[in-house]
Amino acid sequence: MKADPAVQRQLLDLQTVDTVVAQRTHRRRTLPELAIIEAATARLAALGDDVIRAQTAIGDLDREQKRLEADVEQVRSRSARDETRLTSGQFSNPKELQSLQQEVQSLARRQGDLEEQVLEVMEQRETADAGLADVRRTTAEVETELAGAQQRRDAAFAEIDAELTQRQAERAVMLGGLPADLIALYERIRAQLGGTGAAMLRHRRCEGCRMELASTDLSKARTTAAEEVLRCEDCGRILVRTAESGL
Numbered sequence: 303m304k305a306d307p308a309v310q311r312q313l314l315d316l317q318t319v320d321t322v323v324a325q326r327t328h329r330r331r332t333l334p335e336l337a338i339i340e341a342a343t344a345r346l347a348a349l350g351d352d353v354i355r356a357q358t359a360i361g362d363l364d365r366e367q368k369r370l371e372a373d374v375e376q377v378r379s380r381s382a383r384d385e386t387r388l389t390s391g392q393f394s395n396p397k398e399l400q401s402l403q404q405e406v407q408s409l410a411r412r413q414g415d416l417e418e419q420v421l422e423v424m425e426q427r428e429t430a431d432a433g434l435a436d437v438r439r440t441t442a443e444v445e446t447e448l449a450g451a452q453q454r455r456d457a458a459f460a461e462i463d464a465e466l467t468q469r470q471a472e473r474a475v476m477l478g479g480l481p482a483d484l485i486a487l488y489e490r491i492r493a494q495l496g497g498t499g500a501a502m503l504r505h506r507r508c509e510g511c512r513m514e515l516a517s518t519d520l521s522k523a524r525t526t527a528a529e530e531v532l533r534c535e536d537c538g539r540i541l542v543r544t545a546e547s548g549l
């Protein structure tokens with residue numbers, strides 16, 4: 303393939319733009335913020351589950367406390383009724399009096415037990431409330447972190463996208479000045495070799511694969527007509543000769 307040496311050098315300019323485009327595209331895909339956003343989003347989902355769990359536990363404790371308090375109330379009113387009967391002193395026989403006294407004692411024990419259980423439930427409720435407050439605080443922190451990361455991501459995207467738009471415009475102009483067969487070869491190599499299709503021969507090295515040219519290849523580069531499009535014998539990329547080639 304033949305191409306004017308100046309055109310061959312323009313291919314290097316195109317390569318420079320394409321390398322920048324590839325770098326920015328890679329950066330857009332691998333922004334650290336993306337990992338932060340993903341982790342924070344997963345964290346918030348888990349924290350949401352924690353909130354529901356904590357609220358359910360608190361609801362259960364509330365119901366338990368109400369049930370126990372109703373029991374206490376029941377025992378208390380029964381005890382008060384018994385006390386009234388005891389003070390009235392109207393008993394048909396001593397056995398009745400004894401049985402009533404025993405019941406009053408038993409009710410007092412039962413009330414004590416129930417009140418102790420109420421206190422326990424209230425303590426558990428306090429712990430559960432504190433736990434829920436903790437989860438909510440953490441949620442707020444993670445939400446702030448997420449919002450910050452989203453903001454930084456959006457700013458980075460805007461910057462990268464603006465540059466990509468500009469580079470694509472430059473690229474379009476460059477493509478207009480290059481022969482179709484040379485572009486086709488360049489694109490084919492780029493697709494095969496991951497991004498770089500054309501490399502400068504600089505100080506006897508191919509800048510594509512960084513290999514120093516063998517002496518036979520060097521003499522070939524020296525003697526081949528400047529219009530002839532050279533390929534690196536090592537990596538296969540288009541090798542562009544310039545004043546820095548060291549030939």
Ligand SMILES: [Zn+2]
Pocket residue numbers: 501508509510511512513534535536537538539
């Ligand atoms: Zn090479």
